[in-house]
Amino acid sequence: MICTTDPFKTCIFAKNLKIIQFNNIPPFLDLSLVISVIEEYISSFDFKVDQLVYNFVSQEELYEMNKKFLNHSTHTDIITFNYTHDQSLRAEFFISQWAIQRSAEEESQSVENECLRALVHGVLHCIGYNDSSSEEKRIMRNFEDRFIELFHVKHKAHV
Numbered sequence: 001m002i003c004t005t006d007p008f009k010t011c012i013f014a015k016n017l018k019i020i021q022f023n024n025i026p027p028f029l030d031l032s033l034v035i036s037v038i039e040e041y042i043s044s045f046d047f048k049v050d051q052l053v054y055n056f057v058s059q060e061e062l063y064e065m066n067k068k069f070l071n072h073s074t075h076t077d078i079i080t081f082n083y084t085h086d087q088s089l090r091a092e093f094f095i096s097q098w099a100i101q102r103s104a105e106e107e108s109q110s111v112e113n114e115c116l117r118a119l120v121h122g123v124l125h126c127i128g129y130n131d132s133s134s135e136e137k138r139i140m141r142n143f144e145d146r147f148i149e150l151f152h153v154k155h156k157a158h159v
Contacts, residue, residue, distance in 0.1 A: 019049070019050075019051045019052070020035050020038060020039070020049060020051075020052045020053075020054075021051075021052070021053045021054065022034075022054045022056075023053070023054065023055045023056065024055065024056040024057070025054070025056060026056065026097060026111075026115060028111065028112055028115075029112065029115060029116075030155065033151065033154060033155055034116075034119065034151070036154065037147070037150055037151045037154055038052070038119065038120070038123065040150070040154075041120065041123070041146075041147050041150060042089060042123060042127075045127050046087060047084075047087045047088070047089050047127055048087060048088055048089065049088075049089050050084075050085075050088040050089055050090040051089075051090045051091075052089060052090070052091055052092075052093070052123070053091075053092045053093065054093045054095060054119065055092065055093065055094045055095065056095050056096075056097055057094050057095070057096060058096070058098070059075065059096050059098035059099065061094075061096075062075070062076060062079060062094055062095070062096040062099070063075055063076075063096075065079055065094055066079060075096070075098075075099055075102075076096070076099060077095060077096055077099035077100055077103055077114075077118050077121075078093055078094065078095045078096075078099075078118045078121055078122050079093070079094045080092075080093050080122040080125045080126065081093075081094075082125060082126045084126045084127075089123065089126050089127070091122060091123070091126045093118075093119075093122040095115075095118050095119075095122075097115075100114045100115050100118055101114075103117075113148050116144075116147060116148045116151055117144045117147075117148060119147075120143070120144050120147040120148075121140065121144060124140055124143055124144070129143065
């Protein structure tokens with residue numbers, strides 16, 4: 001693991017040439033555990049990590065990106081730029097901590113769980129899942145819940 005003292009470039013994790021990077025990660029997330037669970041979860045879909053970059057940005061920055069790249073004039077919790085090829089995941093994610101907090105309140109969930117949900121939501125899009133219809137949303141929600149559960153099971157094993 002290669003870590004820096006720069007608070008905006010929290011950590012780069014390289015293992016077998018796989019790279020998962022987090023920029024400006026919220027302090028409540030256990031970085032090594034998150035990385036481990038993301039890799040295990042992605043592997044369960046028969047995909048491998050090429051490179052994933054998670055960027056936590058301001059509410060305003062994500063709103064502007066949503067307008068510029070998706071022509072949406074709304075707030076969102078995550079925007080995914082998917083460069084995946086075959087079964088090799090390569091993507092960049094932009095996540096709004098403000099939107100995560102709002103979702104947590106609306107869904108009566110912890111901020112940690114909603115943040116985990118956003119982390120895997122982008123991955124699921126890269127794997128090929130969509131959330132356009134209510135049935136697709138239900139399927140994605142089930143996969144997100146499975147990821148959150150896996151994280152907490154692994155967290156208990158590390159305590």
